[in-house]
Amino acid sequence: MFDSLSDKLDNALHILKGHGQITEVNVAETLKEVRRALVDADVNYKIAKEFTTTVKEKAMGQDVLTALKPGQMMVKLVKDELTELMGGEAAGIDLSGKPSVILMAGLQGSGKTTFSGKLANYLKTKKSKNPLLVACDVYRPAAINQLQIVGEQIGVAVFSDEGNQDPVNISQAAIAFAKQNGHDVVIIDTAGRLAVDEAMMTEIANIHVAIKPNETLFVVDSMTGQDAVNTAKAFNDRLNFDGVILTKLDGDTRGGAAISIKSVVKKPIKFIGTGEKMDAIDVFYPSRMADRILGMGDVVSLVERAQEQYDEEEARKLQKKIAKDQFGFDDFLTQLHQIKKMGSMKDLMGMIPGAGKMLKDVDIDDDAFKHVEAIIYSMTQAERSTPVLINASRKKRIAKGSGTSVQQVNQLLKQFGQMGKMMKMMQGGGGRKMMQMMKGMK
Template sequence: MFDNLSERLERSFKILKGEGKITEINVAETLKDVRRALLDADVNYKVAKNFTDTVKEKALGQNVLTAVKPSQLMVKIVHDELTKLMGGDTAEIELKNRPAVILMSGLQGSGKTTFSGKLARMLKMKKNRKPLLVACDVYRPAAIEQLKVLGQQVEVPVYSEPESKNPVQIALNAIQEAKAKGYDLVIVDTAGRLAIDEQMMNEIEAIKNAINPDETLFVVDAMTGQDAVNTAREFNERLDFNGVVLTKLDGDTRGGAALSIRTVVNKPIKFVGTGEKLDAVDQFHPARMADRILGMGDIVSLVERAQEQYDEEEAKRLQKKIQKNQFDFNDFLTQIQQIKKMGNLKELASMIPGVGKAIKDIDIDDNAFKSIEAIIYSMTPQERTHPEILNGSRRTRIAKGSGTNIQEVNRLLKQFDQTRKMMKMVTGSKMAGMMQKMQKMKK
């Protein structure tokens, strides 16, 4: 995500490294490079120019403290302006009515249907909503079936009328169904359409006017670059949507749409899709995205993801086992599964300040834990509970059963032993204090 832009900006700031003070000459040289980096990332030209002009004005107007290096000051100014550029404050989704209604709009292939399923899952789990998905794409073959499959995966019902070709009436009927059956959220998935297709644009306008949604979201593929901004502008003129969803932000994309779209349409980015998995969707936080672009990581999002998997009772149980030196391979396996639930491993690692750049060219497979899990699953229940009984013959059997070799089994047992010793050292007051802090953060 924004890897190329991050690298280019870092190179730009190096121009100021070693400089004793900020001058019009070195600022101009730095910002010329910044502007090029933004344009290469597919940021709108006017947006890029206004951005660098603002940064220049603020940089030259600063009284630099002796403790602050010019390059550090420039990073701070660019961070603040990037945050403003992407909207400043985090834009919340507004769901006031019961049932609340969300209408999806966008181009064909932008990811509306998949995002509808992801959003239903997110709001169900994080906001305790009871959602109903609605299939209003009456044109694309298998569109209804795709939504039904997604609905089954996220355990959310799907309303459809396969014989009907009237999406307006389908949406209205779905809202009545939601009222009758106690659903408090209706997510309406619509057909993809081109802004130049007058008939299709009239149709989605009619759907919006008929159902009067709490939120109309424009879903756009971030990989379409500058075209995403132009399309957003045209859709906004017809629908006056409430917010933007950027999908496929994890792909090989220059990401300029995220930096341009807020300024061009004056509507906030509310969500970003960061992968193919159904939990790979995040609320958009401008300041956190600025952190990531500038290589500062995103430790707040990392903590939030950890908290989603945090169970206070489980943590207390685990603490007692560690104190008694009873932490076993069942517990080890549980910890691995919790980490996997937090998301893509490389993305998680990149949220740690300074790590993103270090692992940029390293491929961290989501199956990184596969061989470890295979080894543990090849153990008997007694072996998992009592690792000390794992002698040579048992290790050989486990290696064969897991499709690994004896060296990998020995390495895991050594790492497990080291982990157990380390955990024993940090238990007691330290772990209790950490648990209390995490509990406060949850509140």
């Protein structure tokens, strides 16, 4: 995510490295490169210029941070200003209606239908809501069918009226249906439209007036950069929407839309799409995004994702197994699946400070654990429960069954054994002993 921009900002901020103090000359040189990095990332030049001017004024007026190295101080200033530029605080979503009505708008191909499903899934699983998806795209072939497939995937009802060509009428009927059937959120997926298409813009404006939604969200493909910002402004002038959804942030995104859209349209980014799966949706936190852009990772989001997969009862059972030396490959497999549910491996690594930079040229496949799973699935139940049973002949059979080599089987067994010892040590008094040893080394 934003790899190119992160690299350029990192290089720009390294200009101050080694300088003993902040001077107008070295600040100007640094910020010239920062401005160039932002413009290259498709941030509007005026916004980039204002940004660097603000940072320069704050840098030259700094007295309280004189104890810090210039490079550290500049990173903090840039991070704080990036956070403000992107909105400062995370923006919530209004779910006060009965039902709450959310109108989705955007260009063709921006990912509205897919994101409508992601939002419905998010509200169902994270907010305990009973959403209803509404198919109001009466123009695109198979649009209704696409939304129905999405609804089936996530277990959310879809309202459609294929014989009706009036989106205003369909949306009103859907809200009435929601009230009668206990749906507390209605998400209306509309047709993609161009800002220059007057008839289509009038249509969505009519829907907006007729249903008076709690939230009107503009969905935009972040890969379109500055064009996305300009389009958002044109839509906002007509609809006065409540917030922006940035999709496809997992792609080759330069970052311009995320950084400058709030400044241009004066509306917050509320959610981001980070992948193709239905759970690849995140609330947009400006501060966390600024951290990631500057290569600082996003530990808070990583912990939150881990907590979502954490099962307290399962953890207690696991502790007992570890204490009794009964931790087997089935338990290991369960832990592996929980990690995979947290998101793509590359995205997770990008949340660890420094790891994203180290692995930027490494292709981390989401199937990185595929061969490990294949090896475990090729074991008998007895072998999974009691790995010490696995002798040379069993290793050959497992390797053949999993399409791997004996060497790979040996490697997994060795790593599993080391992990077991570590877990056992941390489970007992070893954890305390380690802490005591570390304290003694100070």
